[in-house]
Amino acid sequence: MGYRKRIYYTDADKELMWDRWQAGESLHSIARLFDRHHPSIQGILARTGGIRP
Numbered sequence: 651m652g653y654r655k656r657i658y659y660t661d662a663d664k665e666l667m668w669d670r671w672q673a674g675e676s677l678h679s680i681a682r683l684f685d686r687h688h689p690s691i692q693g694i695l696a697r698t699g700g701i702r703p
Contacts, residue, residue, distance in 0.1 A: 654686070657686065657690070659684075659694065667691060667695065668695075668702045670683075671695055671700075672702065676688075677692055
């Protein structure tokens, strides 16, 4: 089992995450868009307490 390469999310990626999160999508479905696991998306959204900056 290998490690995945680190991904740096662009501002456009983060906007897409927030749009989908506000539309009610789950972390798992958002993470699948980026071929990642949900904790990587959760970290982005949790930095502001789940409220869009």
